[in-house]
Every structure is written in structure tokens, then in C-alpha cells.
Amino acid sequence: MPAVADRHDAPTAIQSNLAAIFISLELSRSIWLVTSLSPGSAEKMSKHSVRAGDVAALLARFSELKRKASERTGKSFPIVVIHEAGLDGFWLHRVLQSEGIESHVVDPASIATSRRRRRAKTDRIDGEALLRALLAFKRGEPRVCAMVKAPTPEEEDRRRLGRERKVLIAERVKHVNRVKGLLFSQGVSGYEPLRRDRRQRLDELTTGDGRSLPMHLKTQISRELDRLELLLDQIKRAEAERDALLAAQQAATPASPGKMLLEFRGIGAEFAASLWLEALFRQFGNRRQLASYAGLAPTPWQSGSVDHEQGVSKAGNPRLRTTLVQLAWLWLRHQPQSALALWFKERVNRNGGRLKKTTIVALARKLLVALWKYVTAGVVIEGAVMKDA
Incomplete structure (x- = not known):
């Protein structure tokens, strides 16, 4: 999970005439649900939807909300947006910030929900709950939710090296265990697929009852070793990139x-x-x-x-x-x-x-x-x- 951000400076209370247009986004693969609360709307939440990934349509909807709020009150209001941290990552958060829009990403597990045994859950209900959490956060209420501190694109990309290596190591373990399992079913134990002489030792193996390895079994294990050797090469390259990154950071910052x-x-x-x-x-x-x-x-x-x-x-x-x-x-x-x-x-x-x-x-x-x-x-x-x- 991402780190929790420091609380932004906010007024101790929000007046009945809101000083901003508050918007929550419920993001999915197909539809983005936009729930908004604007000044002069009699505290009525409005809901609209745009196609997922259509940033132009989303910004157009924001402009329309600002225009309507200006017509009702004669004033121009800033927009404050909130959405949950999830599959979409932080790209939308960065787009909104580049447009001069105040954007917040919240940890969804930090928002209080009903403890009933069976509670209703829809995008409309979640959108309203997000909006209420944003209002409480801007009022300065303590511990109402945990806002996420978005990493920079460089920080986000930099940590992929270590994470990729962990994925590759997990895949290596699966291939090694699969080879050992296939051989164990034939009465063969003690074979180590990670040894450098794995190909030579495979040719020398015999089953527990003294037979040579069956042809198709040996072919399957050879293909497993092909994939394993590819993984070993990728792990070596990932580790080399990691070491180069550490060396570059040490050269740039003595007390890194x-x-x-x-x-x-x-x-x-x-x-x-x-x-x-x-x-x-x-x-x-x-x-x-x-x-x-x-x-x-x-x-x-x-x-x-x-x-x-x-x-x-x-x-x-x-x-x-x-x-x-x-x-x-x-x-x-x-x-x-x-x-x-x-x-x-x-x-x-x-x-x-x-x-x-x-x-x-x-x-x-x-x-x-x-x-x-x-x-x-x-x-x-x-x-x-x-x-x-």
C-alpha cells in the first residue's frame, strides 16, 4: 500500500455555502461514475457517467459543473476531486493535478462502512460515501480517512526493479518444483535443476525401477529447463540493473x-x-x-x-x-x-x-x-x- 499523506491545511468548518465543487470518482474498466456536490445545489448530489479513460469527457463534465455553479451563485469555484487507490494507479491523479485541479487519492480500506451483516453496495452508494469522506477531510476532521501520498513517476518506476525480481524468483521456484515433482513420480530424487550440469545429469537419470526416462517425460522436462534458463538470465539482468541503480545513487549522494x-x-x-x-x-x-x-x-x-x-x-x-x-x-x-x-x-x-x-x-x-x-x-x-x- 502507498504511504499516507500529511493532512492538508483545511478550514475547521465548511459553511453551508460551499467554497468549492466537491467531486468523487468511482473508477471501473468500462464506466467512470462522477458524483458531485456544488454550491447552490441545495446540498443535492448529482451523478453523471463518462466512458472509462475518456479524460476529455471528464474535464468537459467538470467545466459544465463549474458553469452551472457560476450561473446559480455568480461566483467561480475551484474543483476538489477524490478517488480510490486501485488498479488505475496514479496516472489520473497526475492528469488532474496538471490541469490545476486539487486531487486526492484515498485508501479505500480507511473509509468507514456499515457493519450490518448484509449491506448494500453499489457504485452510487460508494460514490456518495467517497464524497462525504472528502467533505469531512476538508473540514479537518481527524482520522476520517487515509489519503495516499502519490509517488513521483520516477519513484514509481524505480521500484519496479525489485518487484520484478521477486516475481521472477517466484516463477523460478515453480519451475524447479515442477521438475522435481515430475521426476519424483518416477522414483528419481536428488536432481537439482539449478545446477549448471542439469542437462548432462538429466541424460544420466534412470527411474526407480531401472528404466531410462520416458521420452515424452524427458522432452517435457527439457522444455521446463528451457523456461528455467530464460528466467535465470532475466534474474541476472534484473540484479545487474539493481546494482547499477544502487551505484548511481551512491555516486550522486554520498550519504545515500x-x-x-x-x-x-x-x-x-x-x-x-x-x-x-x-x-x-x-x-x-x-x-x-x-x-x-x-x-x-x-x-x-x-x-x-x-x-x-x-x-x-x-x-x-x-x-x-x-x-x-x-x-x-x-x-x-x-x-x-x-x-x-x-x-x-x-x-x-x-x-x-x-x-x-x-x-x-x-x-x-x-x-x-x-x-x-x-x-x-x-x-x-x-x-x-x-x-x-
Whole structure:
């Protein structure tokens, strides 16, 4: 999930005569539903639809709304637009901003909805709910919704390197497991498709009952190896581009996050790039914002005498969260005398050796905050060993 934006300056209350035309957009693959509330319209929401992707028709509808509001009140009003973060990404948000229109992208999960067992849900209802959330946000109501901070096109494109590599690695695992499964059904085990002599060893394999591999099975495995070798080449090229990006950033900025992260023992190019491109290129106001962005913020459940913890929210960036949990396990191995590793060991011992998985998530959150403090303020992690040492 994208980072939550800082709250914009807004009046403490909106007068009955609205100072702007408020518009919500319900985006789909075929139709965009435009729900608007204009000054002088007796607080009646109007709804129109345009064909999906037709920006010209959308801007024409905005101009028509401004013209009608001007005829009713004799004044000209700015337009404020809101739509949900989703499949469309941020291109429409950038188009609206380039036209001088105030645009907001909201996290759809942050908007309050009815808790009835069966609730009505249509684009019209969602459009009205979006519009009410925008009005409350502009009034300055706290925590009414979470607005998304849109990345720049360069930031958005830059992090595709790490994400593409993760997709390629997942595909590699599928091909390797498929080859092993096909051979295991014939009584063959111990074959490693990732070894360089995979072709030669395939020719030497025999089934569990002493036969040569069946012709069609061997042909199928050969095609799997063709696809696997293509993936290995793509992974190598993606890693080369990642390393070049890190090197360019280090050359441009001496105290770059990527370079500073690589100084720690146990953090390599992949972890440094993931942490930098997924989180540490942004500005965060405090550690709670950072933990929330990673989906590592706690979610208590308290009501009367009931008081228990539900675990982390998992509402943030899933790639960053996965990377941090993996890094936390490696941190225990490569930084055993650091204050964070000692805290983990003390906490696990206190629980009698139990709850390691729960505690490692807490360590991941602490590690993220510690690394953020190091790259932004130079606060060294107590007891951490650097590679130069």
C-alpha cells in the first residue's frame, strides 16, 4: 500500500455555502461514475457517467459543473476531486493535478462502512460515501480517512526493479518444483535443476525401477529447463540493473540510504534496495507512521473488560513487511551481539523459548525503526557490526 499523506491545511468548518465543487470518482474498466456536490445545489448530489479513460469527457463534465455553479451563485469555484487507490494507479491523479485541479487519492480500506451483516453496495452508494469522506477531510476532521501520498513517476518506476525480481524468483521456484515433482513420480530424487550440469545429469537419470526416462517425460522436462534458463538470465539482468541503480545513487549522494544500509553486516544489495525503494526514500513524521506503512503497527481490541492484541495490522506494504521479517532472522545470525538481537533472545527466554514467530515480527518493527533513524539522523544501532570492522 502507498504511504499516507500529511493532512492538508483545511478550514475547521465548511459553511453551508460551499467554497468549492466537491467531486468523487468511482473508477471501473468500462464506466467512470462522477458524483458531485456544488454550491447552490441545495446540498443535492448529482451523478453523471463518462466512458472509462475518456479524460476529455471528464474535464468537459467538470467545466459544465463549474458553469452551472457560476450561473446559480455568480461566483467561480475551484474543483476538489477524490478517488480510490486501485488498479488505475496514479496516472489520473497526475492528469488532474496538471490541469490545476486539487486531487486526492484515498485508501479505500480507511473509509468507514456499515457493519450490518448484509449491506448494500453499489457504485452510487460508494460514490456518495467517497464524497462525504472528502467533505469531512476538508473540514479537518481527524482520522476520517487515509489519503495516499502519490509517488513521483520516477519513484514509481524505480521500484519496479525489485518487484520484478521477486516475481521472477517466484516463477523460478515453480519451475524447479515442477521438475522435481515430475521426476519424483518416477522414483528419481536428488536432481537439482539449478545446477549448471542439469542437462548432462538429466541424460544420466534412470527411474526407480531401472528404466531410462520416458521420452515424452524427458522432452517435457527439457522444455521446463528451457523456461528455467530464460528466467535465470532475466534474474541476472534484473540484479545487474539493481546494482547499477544502487551505484548511481551512491555516486550522486554520498550519504545515500542504499550505501548506508550496505554498511551493516548481514545486509546485501537485495535487502538494501528493497528497504530503500519500498520505504526509506519517503519522509515519515514519526516511527508510528513508518510502522503503519509497513503493516507492522499493533491492532489492539479493547472493549470493557476485553483487552487483547490481534497482532500486526498487515494493512501496509506487503513486500516491505516480508523483507523485514526475512531480514530480522538474518539479523540474529549476523548481528548476535547487537542490542536488538539481545532484546529478542531475552524476550524469547522469558517466554520459555516459545513465541519466536511472534517476537520476530516485533523485532522486524524495531529493526525498521532503527534503520530509518540511522539513514535519516545517523543514529547508530547499538552493538551493530559494520562490514568494514
